[in-house]
Amino acid sequence: MNRNHYNFDLNGLLKKVFFVDLIQGLFITFHYTFSKTITMKYPDEETWIPYKRFRGLHTLNKNKEGKELCVGCELCQKSCPTQCITVVPMQDTTGKGIADRVAYRWEINLLRCMFCGLCEDACPTEALKLGREYELAGTSMQRHLLTKEELLAPQAVPAEFEGGVIVKARLGTDETGIKVVPDMSVQKRWW
Amino acid sequence: MIELLLIGIKVVVVTLIVFALPLPLTYIERKVAGHIQVRLGPYRVGPHGILQPFADMVKLMFKEDIIPAKADPWLFRIAPVIAMVPAFVVFATIPFGEKVTLPILNYEVNLYISNMDTGILYILAIAGLSVYGIILGGWASNSKYPLLGGLRSSAQMISYELALSFACIGVVMIVNSLSLVDIVKAQSGWHWNILYQPVGFVIFFIAGLAEINRIPFDLPEDEGTLGAGYHAEYSSMRFAFFMLTEYVAMVSMSILIVLLFLGGWDGPAFLPGIVWFLLKVAMLIYIIIWTRFTYPRYRYDQLMSIGWKILLPLSLANILITGLVII
Numbered sequence: 001m002n003r004n005h006y007n008f009d010l011n012g013l014l015k016k017v018f019f020v021d022l023i024q025g026l027f028i029t030f031h032y033t034f035s036k037t038i039t040m041k042y043p044d045e046e047t048w049i050p051y052k053r054f055r056g057l058h059t060l061n062k063n064k065e066g067k068e069l070c071v072g073c074e075l076c077q078k079s080c081p082t083q084c085i086t087v088v089p090m091q092d093t094t095g096k097g098i099a100d101r102v103a104y105r106w107e108i109n110l111l112r113c114m115f116c117g118l119c120e121d122a123c124p125t126e127a128l129k130l131g132r133e134y135e136l137a138g139t140s141m142q143r144h145l146l147t148k149e150e151l152l153a154p155q156a157v158p159a160e161f162e163g164g165v166i167v168k169a170r171l172g173t174d175e176t177g178i179k180v181v182p183d184m185s186v187q188k189r190w191w
Numbered sequence: 192m193i194e195l196l197l198i199g200i201k202v203v204v205v206t207l208i209v210f211a212l213p214l215p216l217t218y219i220e221r222k223v224a225g226h227i228q229v230r231l232g233p234y235r236v237g238p239h240g241i242l243q244p245f246a247d248m249v250k251l252m253f254k255e256d257i258i259p260a261k262a263d264p265w266l267f268r269i270a271p272v273i274a275m276v277p278a279f280v281v282f283a284t285i286p287f288g289e290k291v292t293l294p295i296l297n298y299e300v301n302l303y304i305s306n307m308d309t310g311i312l313y314i315l316a317i318a319g320l321s322v323y324g325i326i327l328g329g330w331a332s333n334s335k336y337p338l339l340g341g342l343r344s345s346a347q348m349i350s351y352e353l354a355l356s357f358a359c360i361g362v363v364m365i366v367n368s369l370s371l372v373d374i375v376k377a378q379s380g381w382h383w384n385i386l387y388q389p390v391g392f393v394i395f396f397i398a399g400l401a402e403i404n405r406i407p408f409d410l411p412e413d414e415g416t417l418g419a420g421y422h423a424e425y426s427s428m429r430f431a432f433f434m435l436t437e438y439v440a441m442v443s444m445s446i447l448i449v450l451l452f453l454g455g456w457d458g459p460a461f462l463p464g465i466v467w468f469l470l471k472v473a474m475l476i477y478i479i480i481w482t483r484f485t486y487p488r489y490r491y492d493q494l495m496s497i498g499w500k501i502l503l504p505l506s507l508a509n510i511l512i513t514g515l516v517i518i
Contacts, residue, residue: 022486029227029485039231 047169057133060151069127072103076119084112110144138177213438214244254427266331271432274324278439288465310371332424340420344411350498351401357506358395375455383454403440406483445475
């Protein structure tokens with residue numbers, strides 16, 4: 001390219017003199033100033049409901065008649081790589097035999113659990129599911145040793161709910177730890 | 192006697208207001224920054240984060256005041272005060288409006304502390320002193336980056352103070368007075384100086400941004416290359432003094448632009464003059480914050496070449512043309 005050849009660029013000069021590009025830039029940021037923000041107001045006002053595939057806190061399920069699905073087969077205990085599940089099946093103390101085999105004790109140590117989901121895969125009756133609760137921080141070790149009764153309690157997010165939305169929430173804090181309580185009535189998409 | 196008392200009251204009121212101004216300004220700046228970047232900004236302290244500046248203030252007060260072992264202790268302590276005092280002293284000649292009559296006492300009060308005949312000269316001279324605090328702070332820290340920040344600040348101040356003053360001269364030539372009250376009075380009835388001195392206004396605005404160390408000219412506290420520049424070693428309230436200086440300088444620069452070019456308290460009669468004045472100042476502060484989050488920072492050599500090769504010749508030409516037109 002011939003360096004001595006010099007094109008006088010009037011358009012470019014005028015653009016510089018009247019700050020055209022700079023003013024265009026200002027209008028872009030002005031537009032963004034009044035656009036909708038993408039910040040999620042977690043945990044005070046909003047929370048994220050994960051998809052169905054999410055592996056959170058364990059849940060034990062019941063069937064439609066309200067009967068426990070767990071049959072105390074101990075397969076979850078055997079499949080657990082970290083050995084954090086303890087299952088003790090119901091003992092026959094009456095001598096007449098029991099009609100339904102259920103778990104007598106079903107305990108999990110969340111401090112050791114790594115949420116791999118192998119117990120869920122091993123369960124033959126689909127009684128054990130990894131749910132969608134993930135705010136598991138607490139102030140005492142005791143909070144992380146959960147028993148059957150706590151896992152059978154109904155969940156805030158229904159199991160059949162698709163997930164992947166932001167819902168209104170309330171930050172509930174007590175002496176054992178933090179819990180964000182979702183309010184499923186107000187939902188919005190993330191994008 | 193009552194005159195002296197009034198001046199005392201005005202000094203106290205103005206000082207208190209100027210001291211309190213950085214509180215809303217930090218909040219507004221962070222909110223505007225957040226929304227420009229499609230975030231929310233401060234949100235959790237109080238409704239919509241409105242109490243955030245108070246939380247910041249309490250935090251700054253209770254921080255440990257660290258003086259580096261190798262620093263010059265005396266200079267290190269005095270530098271923030273040297274930076275802060277000129278920023279406040281500038282307000283002695285700034286007029287906020289015309290005479291108002293106090294409602295109950297039925298006594299006329301001027302809305303300025305003093306009406307110096309050489310108002311602009313005084314403000315430019317005093318505002319230039321503020322850079323000594325920055326240089327001394329950088330020097331006394333006995334650390335590489337603060338020293339570089341201080342040096343940059345002095346070089347920047349020298350190159351842009353000239354263009355700033357020359358841009359003022361055009362206005363002074365039109366108005367034939369150095370007094371700020373006279374300058375505003377000469378602009379009443381929509382004869383705003385921005386219409387007669389558009390080039391002067393642009394030069395003054397750009398040089399003013401450089402003078403108060405705002406982006407795109409905030410090289411003394413360049414986070415990218417200098418850590419935090421001249422206040423890298425400062426913590427606690429001494430750091431807060433530097434921040435205070437910066438915000439007060441932003442306010443006084445906006446006020447100066449309004450007085451010199453945008454007609455001061457001149458405006459349609461349905462609002463009182465002081466309201467127009469405050470609205471214009473608020474708009475300029477918003478523009479300064481807005482530019483901060485729009486433009487990247489200039490490189491140091493670019494800064495120098497803009498100052499010496501473009502702004503200074505332009506301002507000289509502006510004076511020349513203004514003189515020719517007046518003759």
